[in-house]
Amino acid sequence: MSDPNASEPTVELIPRHTAATLPDHGSDQPDGDQPDNRPQxxxxxxxxxxxxxxxTWLSVxxxxxxxxxxxxxxxxxxDAFVFASNGSTAKSAHLDADGRGSLAIDLSSVHLVVEGRADRLVTPAGLENASAALLEVYGWPTTVIGDVVDAPYGxxxxxxxxxxxxxxxxxRAFAFPTADQFEPTRFRF
Incomplete structure (x- = not known):
């Protein structure tokens, strides 16, 4: 489902505080073990x-x-994330009132926080694309019916x-390393 026309986000390192910039607390790195300033x-x-x-946690x-x-x-x-929500939930009500929010995602080797906006999909093409993405990534079969989807389980x-x-x-997105394999990195879309 990857969009070949999607542009790459801009990348910047998020500076870490070191022993030189913190008052007497020392470095959180073992002696001689400094990251190599490589972004994610x-x-x-x-x-x-x-x-x-x-x-994955959604906060709105x-x-x-x-x-x-x-x-x-x-x-x-x-170029975006898609997810489902029952229309009678508080989550759907909050999303419909103001879609601004964030996703916090555990990717094992990377902790990712994504800030953005959620909008309800209602067009047949948008619903079909989202349904296909949920099947591809999670193996969750859904069927488009009008402006919602049905599913055999949830x-x-x-x-x-x-x-x-x-x-x-x-x-924006923020990637945080789990084992100093890269520097904390900010992506701007």
């Missing part, structure tokens, strides 16, 4: 995303204040079908 490569992140992620603002956070299966399409806490599909378009 977006194509490596995409490869991990296409293989399916570990836990509540109209009354605070943050609403729930797990989702977010499939990467090459997460136990999902509320069951039918599901609305959302497209989460990234604005």
């Amino acid at each position: 490569v977006w194509s490596d992140v995409e490869e991990l995303l296409r293989a399916g992620s570990g836990t 603002g509540r109209s009354a204040g605070g943050v609403h956070t729930r797990p989702v299966f977010a499939a990467w399409t090459g 997460a136990p806490t999902s509320g069951g079908p039918p599901y609305r599909l959302y497209r989460f378009t990234p604005a």
Whole structure:
């Protein structure tokens, strides 16, 4: 489902504080073991995303204040994430009111935080593409019916079908290493 026309995001290192910039706390690196200032490569992140992620958490603002956070299966399409939500859930209500939010994704070797906006998919082409991405990445079969999808099963806490599909378009992403294999990296889309 990767989009060959999608442009690569700009990449920048996120500076770490070192012993020289922190007051007397020392470095969190063992002596002589400093990272090599190499940024994470977006194509490596995409490869991990296409293989399916570990836990992905969606956080969106509540109209009354605070943050609403729930797990989702977010499939990467090459330029955005897609995920499903039952229309009667608080998650769908918050997304429909203001789609700004973030995804926190555990990719084992990379912890990824993506900031962006979710918009409900309602066109036949958008729904079919999202349905295909969910099948490709997670093996989850869905069938488009009008402006929602049906499925033979879903997460136990999902509320069951039918599901609305959302497209989460990234604005920025942050990749954090799990073992100093690269420097913390910011991507701008």
